[in-house]
Amino acid sequence: MYRVKEYVIPKSIEECANLLQKNKRSRLIAGNLFLRMTSADIPLAIDLSGCGLDYIREESDGTLRLGAMCSLRTLETSPLLRRYCGGIISRSVGEIIGTQFRNLATVGASVFSKYGFSDVITPLLACNARVRLFAQGELTLEAFLKQPRTRDLLVEIILPAGNAAGAFSNFRNSKGDFSLLNVASVRTETGYRIAVGARPMCAALAYGAMEQLARDPAAVSLAARTAAEELCFGSNMRASAQYRRQLCAVLCQRTLIETNEV
Numbered sequence: 001m002y003r004v005k006e007y008v009i010p011k012s013i014e015e016c017a018n019l020l021q022k023n024k025r026s027r028l029i030a031g032n033l034f035l036r037m038t039s040a041d042i043p044l045a046i047d048l049s050g051c052g053l054d055y056i057r058e059e060s061d062g063t064l065r066l067g068a069m070c071s072l073r074t075l076e077t078s079p080l081l082r083r084y085c086g087g088i089i090s091r092s093v094g095e096i097i098g099t100q101f102r103n104l105a106t107v108g109a110s111v112f113s114k115y116g117f118s119d120v121i122t123p124l125l126a127c128n129a130r131v132r133l134f135a136q137g138e139l140t141l142e143a144f145l146k147q148p149r150t151r152d153l154l155v156e157i158i159l160p161a162g163n164a165a166g167a168f169s170n171f172r173n174s175k176g177d178f179s180l181l182n183v184a185s186v187r188t189e190t191g192y193r194i195a196v197g198a199r200p201m202c203a204a205l206a207y208g209a210m211e212q213l214a215r216d217p218a219a220v221s222l223a224a225r226t227a228a229e230e231l232c233f234g235s236n237m238r239a240s241a242q243y244r245r246q247l248c249a250v251l252c253q254r255t256l257i258e259t260n261e262v
């Protein structure tokens with residue numbers, strides 16, 4: 001359990017960001033589900049719930065904006081996201097723990113924390129999402145995942161316009177556990193994007209497999225094997241790297257077949 005000296009609920013993002021920068025040991029609080037499992041002395045806890053970041057907005061050009069404080073349950077049930085890229089973002093979160101949990105856990109915390117086990121980062125990466133950070137501004141999710149951790153505030157996630165086909169699949173040993181691996185694939189007019197996450201490292205794109213499909217969209221099993229060969233996998237208490245590699249080929253093939261069926 002952590003101990004908080006002062007708890008504030010600012011009314012603006014600017015105020016939250018200023019407080020975060022002023023006090024180097026302060027912490028942002030979103031759904032408070034992960035944070036509550038840590039043990040720390042926090043001089044200033046900055047609750048993000050008063051800043052109006054709980055929104056899903058569609059721009060006139062079809063771009064979608066997901067506020068950082070959107071709960072996973074909101075992503076799961078949003079009609080806009082259920083239609084977007086085969087509903088892969090909604091599908092990726094629907095099995096996480098339980099409804100009450102998903103009502104609290106937020107997309108901003110999941111993405112900003114770059115959790116290796118994350119189910120939601122994988123489809124966001126496949127959809128070519130961008131992130132907007134308060135200090136750093138806008139950048140691709142891929143670039144954000146690769147950069148070292150900074151002290152910043154994730155404001156929103158931006159999804160490009162377009163009606164792409166997509167699929168998501170993952171594998172858990174049991175309900176309520178983390179995914180051993182997850183895969184999301186998207187097909188647009190410009191080609192395929194395949195993201196593999198919970199390796200157990202954070203999601204990454206399978207560039208070799210994507211290039212193979214650009215040359216031959218029917219080469220699904222070859223692309224799936226290429227993805228399994230080109231990406232790094234690690235071992236932990238849930239599965240070995242070798243097991244994950246085999247699983248990757250299977251899940252990639254499944255998602256690509258489903259993506260091509262649409």
Ligand SMILES: Cc1cc2nc3c(=O)[nH]c(=O)nc-3n(C[C@H](O)[C@H](O)[C@H](O)COP(=O)(O)OP(=O)(O)OC[C@H]3O[C@@H](n4cnc5c(N)ncnc54)[C@H](O)[C@@H]3O)c2cc1C
Nearest residue numbers: 028030031032033034035068106108109110118119153154
């Ligand atoms: C028991 C358990 C099981 C889980 N299982 C899964 C799973 O199977 N799949 C999955 O994908 N996820 C899983 N998660 C993770 C979960 O989905 C959330 O990602 C996690 O709870 C963090 O969300 P939160 O809103 O509770 O963040 P908090 O606990 O409030 O914050 C987590 C961290 O993010 C920082 N933060 C919060 N919001 C922002 C922001 N906007 N900008 C910058 N920093 C920010 C906080 O300062 C803190 O350091 C699990 C979590 C728990 C506790």
